[in-house]
Amino acid sequence: MHFHPDRGHGRQLESEVTPRSLYASRRELLALGAASLLPNLAQAQGQGAKLAATKSSLAGALVMDKPTRYEDATRYNNFYEFGTDKSEPARNAHTLKTSPWSVVVEGECAKPGRFDLEALLKLSPMEERLYRLRCVEGWSMVIPWIGYSLAELIKKVEPNSRAKFVEFTTLADKAQMPELSNGALDWPYVEGLRMDEALHPLTLLAFGMYGEVLPKQNGAPLRLVVPWKYGFKSAKSIVKIRLVEKQPNSSWTKAAQREYGFYSNVNPQVDHPRWSQASERRIGEDGLFAKKRPTLMFNGYEAQVGQLYAGMDLRKNY
Template sequence: MSLRDALRIPAREITDEAVYRDRRRLVAGLVAAPALALSGCADAEPPPAPAAVRVDPARMRSGFTTAETRTTYQDITHYNNFYEFGTGKADPSKAARTLRTTPWTVAVGGECAKPGRIALDDLIRGPTPEERVYRLRCVEGWSMVIPWLGVPLASVLKRFEPTSKAKFVAFTTLADRKQMPGLGYPALDWPYREGLRMDEAMHPLTLLATGIYGKPLLQQNGAPLRLVVPWKYGFKSIKSIVRIDFVEKRPFTSWNDYASNEYGFFSNVNPAVDHPRWSQKTERRIAGTTTRLFADRIATRPFNGYGDQVASLYAGMDLRKWF
């Protein structure tokens, strides 16, 4: 299945965007996340991952969508953080047009039995593309509701047969000064890098996205392939991925290295732990507009509202480590 085929949804299954944003699905609501304990030293190394706790499949599937108003395609594609194309929110939608997204290959290596460089079409071959309507919460205090199209990350990673030494998964973004003018500024240590613990990477909510609103990702949104981890702050969802590595030790991640006191490795959404320079208790939702005007502030939920699906991954951890 080619990337084009993976993104092709039968016309009968595509809802007009205006209708799409206004409809309300009768789905099981997310229940409140458990209370979050705050104790211990925030700088200590995290304990080993707790034993997996089985989450009821129906409860897990309830996290795949939300009845909240979708952010418009216009706003999703014109209000972006992608520093490789500038630090302003409108910069990527203009500057990212220089990014060539085809052909595209991804190198997979590290602690796995079947490493190699693979074309994107082959990387996502197999699993049926799924629509996932997820909340996206930026660490800056704004949020969106985005209908992604993609494949579960776990279904892709399993094909490379990670070994027992693979405790984390590291991701790397393309870094090409000819295509990415923002690399000329030392905003971060390029290339942009991110990482997940293995159980986070294999979690059913974690998605490799190839589209939005049934359309292929635009460059400013991380084309042609980006990560989506909906219970973490948005900077964890790395864009324009060119490398995936299975590693034994916690990998380097760009924002955590840049300012570890402000951006933690885990970076799970936690309204009880403020960023050192602003509160995380509330957020401004970009939704239902065509002018990118923020709605009134709304309360931020633990794990971005996905605690029912993911809180068990962090049982016993000091939740201040998120920052």
């Protein structure tokens, strides 16, 4: 999902949440532990390969909402590199090649380097975290992600005192992503976080969801999940991470600065210039006529992250 803004609103899927019995069976797989990753995991992307994880250590930070149905979460996506309509990424992302895959980490750090996927998978124990994800378009999902805090990777490369921000660059390959010619953005897709945001325990480097490796349309083989921000901040298919001194120029901020500010924290009191952000519709809840629910400040994570923005004008720094 670079869960994005104003194109391709699409049709909401009319389905119920995942049956408890089905999700419970997936959770049984997680109890196997992070060491039981399947062989050649990178080659199995998009084929339902299992990815083991332990229960999250973030006590009190995870939501109790029912998870969105797996079929909805994998068929209703924003991933403009594979199409601007919500249904297009699921149809088109089969062209994405996720093996071999590596991520370059560079910039203001003592130990820059290139990490292949297997090294990243082994860097820290995998956890399952049930996070809300809120799209700036006004819809939301609840997804059981699998990964570990991005802080584990950042600490590995030892940032120096000049590292104030973290910039993420995603894959941009016309041979694999035919929609790069659609002109929606200036590719490659670039996003950024302030360093304290990137180091916050909730900021997740995700490799899977629902007990399986990430489907290609959801950002395989690894993506960012920043649950208190609008979904387009959670970059997919990441190939480069740079620690930098100056604030990165994020793709959607560059394309429409008035509409998509750098911070992009979920704030129901600050409307998008063309629609309200005060309410949202949860994908999979009672079809198109479901009553919208009120949007929560910081997407419901205010107790965990509100202190990051103490003293800031959250209307000016939107």
